[in-house]
Amino acid sequence: METLLxxxxxxxxxxxxxxxxxxQHDYYVRILRDCVRGSSPEAHQxxxxxxxxxxxxxxxxxAEIIGLLERLAVRSA
Structure with a gap:
């Protein structure tokens, strides 16, 4: 299974x-909560x-995703 940010x-x-x-297509989903906005605070939540x-x-x-990518980059270097 793949992950979609x-x-x-x-x-x-x-x-x-x-x-x-x-x-529905069997992806893991990660929503970057500081990078999304809704039409209203209530609809967003x-x-x-x-x-x-x-x-x-x-x-x-x-921040969590950037940290993960940095750790992956160090491992692959």
Missing amino acids: ICGFLTDVCVHYTSADAH ASLNAIKYLQTASDTDS
């Missing part, structure tokens, strides 16, 4: 449906909750 605007539309499609319902480990942020 998702960021972008309109958590309650584009991000939500992209993550649902990815889930509702979509993050729905995504997390499908994939409990979906919640992450850019």
